[in-house]
Amino acid sequence: MNKINQDLQRERNNCSFNVQELTTLIDGGLEKTKERKYRESVFLSKKDGIFDGVPEEYLSHKERYENNIRKSVYLFGLVRKMQGEGKTSITNYRDLIGGLLGSSVLRDGSSLGLHYIMFMPAILNQGNEEQQAKWLPRAWNCSIVGSFAQTELGHGTFIRGLETTATYDASTREFVLHSPTLTSYKWWPGGLGHTANYCIVVAQLYTKGVCHGIHSFIVQVRDEETHMPLPGIKVGEIGAKLGLNAVNNGFLGFDSVRIPRSHMLMKHAQVLEDGTYVKSRNSKLNYGAMVFVRVVIVFDMVNYLSKAVTIAVRFSAVRRQSQLKAGQPECQILDYVTQQHKLFIGIAACHALRITADKLWNTFNDINDELVGGNLERLPELHALACCLKAVTTADAAAYVERCRLACGGHGYMMSSNLPLTYGQVTAACTYEGENTVLLLQTARFLVKTYQQKDTKKLTPTVAYLKTAAANGFCDTWSNTVEGVINGFQLVALRKISHCVECMTKRVNSGMSFEDAWNMTSVQLVAAAEAHCRVIVISTFFEEIRELAKTASAELKEILYQLVDLYSVYWALEKLSDLLLYTPITHKDVEQMRLWYEETLTKIRPNAVGLVDAFDIRDDILQSTLGSYDGRVYERLMEEAMKSPLNAEPVNETFHKYLKPFMQGKL
Ligand SMILES: CCCCCCCCCCCCCC(=O)SCCNC(=O)CCNC(=O)[C@H](O)C(C)(C)COP(=O)(O)OP(=O)(O)OC[C@H]1O[C@@H](n2cnc3c(N)ncnc32)[C@H](O)[C@@H]1OP(=O)(O)O
Ligand SMILES: Cc1cc2nc3c(=O)[nH]c(=O)nc-3n(C[C@H](O)[C@H](O)[C@H](O)COP(=O)(O)OP(=O)(O)OC[C@H]3O[C@@H](n4cnc5c(N)ncnc54)[C@H](O)[C@@H]3O)c2cc1C
Known part of the structure; x- marks a missing residue:
């Protein structure tokens, strides 16, 4: 074990709670x-x-x-x-x-x-029992390796707009998969480039001449023995990216590739042998x-x-x-x-x-x-x-x-x-699995509907506050406490949603279509969804810490509450303009809130190292020159620098080839 840096050791000695x-x-x-x-x-x-x-x-x-x-x-x-x-x-x-x-x-x-993350869950979620029995054992032991091919060059977010087609041919009981355009090529699926030999393909289902929207199919893309792409399949890797460069994200195109009828995942919707389409109870179940x-x-x-x-x-x-x-x-x-x-x-x-x-x-x-x-x-x-x-x-x-x-x-x-x-x-992750703005607009859609039904319907737990916060007297004075901040955020979320609804109603009443009114209001809708999410996170954090604190030691309890304070007050200050707009917070309250924040930072300072030590992340997981447990920062930086291939030789050949002639004016 290397000697621990003295400053780090002192921090650990001064930590007030039991890290374990x-x-x-x-x-x-x-x-x-x-x-x-x-x-x-x-x-x-x-x-x-x-x-x-x-x-x-x-x-x-x-x-x-x-x-x-x-x-x-x-x-x-x-x-x-x-x-x-x-x-x-x-x-x-x-x-x-x-x-x-x-x-x-x-x-x-x-x-x-x-x-692991999508191929198997998709089969579990969308495959019927027979399909699960057929595919999951092979997938579990990796005798086949799968990917999830939904996004195309032309469409990632708007999945109803995907262009890949799966057309049922009742005469052979097969689906014909086809990529009719360049933009219909699958683009992004992880591992699809050169690793996977199967994938779930999301495509527009056609049967008896009618399009029934997107459905999922298991498609073999490479030979199980030779790993060569199968006939009619054009597959490869999409190239270097900002990060995740080992993930082998791929592209995939089909030239009338035939797969058996049983390869459509049929837990929710089915295509019968004669081509009859049987609808799912809810088409969104496919999005599980x-x-x-x-x-x-x-x-x-x-x-x-x-x-x-x-x-x-x-x-x-x-x-x-x-x-x-x-x-x-x-x-x-x-x-x-x-x-x-x-x-x-x-x-x-x-x-x-x-x-x-x-x-x-x-x-x-x-x-x-x-x-x-x-x-x-x-x-x-x-x-x-x-x-x-x-x-x-x-x-x-x-x-x-x-x-x-x-x-x-x-x-x-x-x-x-x-x-x-x-x-x-x-x-x-801000982009994959649903681009963040788009996802917040989905939440906003639910919030707007919930708000409009709040006086006639029982609200589910995560949105119940939309009713309580609308009651007379709710949060009519500001309190600089975590409960006060939670109430404040509830009021902000409620008022933002109600303001969005008002704006859209006015716009529609003045002749705008609902869709245009929605689009015009969408910056505010995104902010309303975020405010709702802040309510969920801060209140869940507070409630759960209250529970956990019941069995914690006095020292740990203190630090847990400091973290809740810090999280709440940080976000209150970040969203000050909303609080000033929608709650009774005063100038004086804000000044006190700033003091509260600064004092909380000071309280946390002596335990900062203990707090991160408690995450208990091994050095070989951190893999960082700056963050190792012993704090040998400078030594490690130098040791890592020495691993640069350029340092393997004192003079690089480019000196003689280019640099020297250039410096001597010969190039
Ligand atoms: C070792 C390795 C470890 C790896 C670690 C992890 C790494 C992870 C790697 C990950 C790699 C990344 C892998 C990848 O990236 S895989 C690709 C992921 N792609 C996406 O996420 C696409 C994003 N787009 C969508 O999800 C949909 O198209 C959206 C949602 C945008 C709209 O959709 P659509 O246009 O069809 O719908 P609509 O707007 O007309 O709305 C219609 C109604 O449907 C409701 N609705 C919509 N969606 C759902 C739903 N899901 N459950 C229940 N309901 C849903 C909706 O609220 C509305 O309800 P109502 O208002 O009518 O009542
Ligand atoms: C690292 C990585 C891995 C991925 N892995 C996979 C995978 O394994 N399988 C797979 O199928 N896909 C995968 N994807 C694709 C990913 O799911 C999509 O990129 C993502 O869903 C966003 O879609 P898009 O690229 O079409 O963005 P776009 O939808 O084109 O977004 C571009 C901009 O348009 C805006 N926009 C789009 N629609 C709307 C709207 N309705 N309202 C308001 N604004 C809108 C967005 O907010 C954004 O600012 C991966 C992506 C990345 C980056």
Whole structure:
């Protein structure tokens, strides 16, 4: 074990609470901590298998893919072994695939990820029993590898506009898949380029000359033995991207490719042998896999963010720069309140978002059970909730990760800090699985409908506040407390929604179509959906911490409440203009709120390192020169620099070839 940096050690000595107690709370109990550590030890035991001598960033695009396949096969081989031993519950599985592998070990993603995250969930969600029995065992043990091909060159968001066709031919009992235009080529599916041999294809279903909208089909794209593309299939990789460069996102076109009738996923809608179409109970049931992934993404973002704040906080404790007071030694940059402002919200957000994600996960499972039983009543609520939480979590995580990077100054710009790659992973999530603005507009649609029905219908739990906040006397004086902030945000969300409805009504009454009125009002609608989401996150965080605090030690309880305070007051200050517009907050309240914020930062400061230590992220998962447990920042930066292939020789050949002749005026 390396010697621990003295500043870091002092921070740890001064921490006021038991770090292990918080780790256990984060994991959800001692048993869970043990399970996590067991998973990590299994996956990280054979280091030679997954860590590189030369850092991945020095490899070519092709080498990077090949290296990732090598590592993925090793890691997913371990997953398969665990499945065999029955050591993977659905939650374990989520933490394993998304958390440990997705956001931790495989820093640049994996081209096998989609197989687990979308291919199998889509079959589970949309395949009937027979289809599940046929495909899932092969998929589980990876004897086939799948992708999820929905997005096309021309359409990602508007899936009703997809152009790929699947036309039923009753004479052969087959579907004919075809890409009629360039824009109908599938574009983006993870692992589709050179890894997957099967994929779920989303296409417009035609039978008996009628289009029935988009449906999902299992399509073999490559030969199982030779891996060559099958006849009529044009498949390849889409090229280099901002991040996730190992994911092997692909393109795919069909030239009248025939697949058996049984390859249409038929849990919800069916095509009978004679071509008769049997409708689903609700066409949106086909979108179930997307809802599942949106929920998983929220957890994933918390993992990325926990890594980023761990790196930036430890670095800020080690880094000394400038003097706070003349004549004194240079101070730890963590002592600057501006630095605390950059970083502590990220720590608080990890807790707030993880707790909200847990709740969303439970809601997803409850509502899914109801769906299986034929009750579709809460599907719109689940969709609205998953949309806004996915959008707000990914956007916040991307902003906080970038703040962490900036908070590390120049060193944060180094690939070896792992902050650039982390940002690349997180910002992608703002777009994939539903572009964030579009998702917030989906939530807004639900909120507007709910608002219009609030006096005639019983409201579901997540929107019940739209009624209570509308009552006379609600929040008629401001209170600088967490409850006060929650009430304030409820009022903001309610008033924003009601204002949107008023604006749209006026516009429609003055002759505008509803669609144009919606579009004209959409900036406000997005803001209303975000405000609703803030209500959900802050109130869930507060309520759950109140519960958790009941069994926590006094020291931990104190720090948990500080985090809730910080999260609430930070967001209240961020959204001050809304509060000033829609609540009775006064100038004086705002001044006091600023003091409250600054005092909370000061209270958290001595425990900052303890708080990130409690995330308990191993060095070999952090993979950062700046964030390791021992704080050997400068030594590691130098050690990593020495791994640059350019440093393998003292003089590069280009000196003699180009530079010298150029310097001597000969070129
Ligand atoms: C090791 C590796 C680990 C990897 C870790 C993880 C990495 C993850 C990797 C991930 C890689 C990324 C992988 C990928 O990226 S896969 C591709 C993902 N693509 C998308 O997410 C596309 C986004 N677009 C859509 O979802 C839909 O088209 C939207 C929603 C925009 C509109 O749709 P549409 O135009 O059809 O509908 P409408 O607007 O007419 O609305 C009609 C009604 O339907 C309701 N409605 C709509 N949707 C749903 C729903 N879902 N459940 C229940 N209800 C729903 C809606 O509220 C409305 O209700 P009402 O108002 O009429 O009552
Ligand atoms: C890293 C990555 C991995 C991906 N993996 C997969 C995969 O495995 N499988 C797959 O099928 N797809 C995948 N995708 C595709 C992804 O799901 C789409 O990119 C995403 O749904 C957004 O669609 P789009 O690209 O068409 O954006 P667009 O919809 O064209 O968005 C462009 C702009 O238009 C705006 N806009 C569009 N529609 C509206 C509207 N109705 N109202 C207001 N504004 C609107 C958006 O807000 C945005 O600002 C992946 C994408 C990325 C980046």
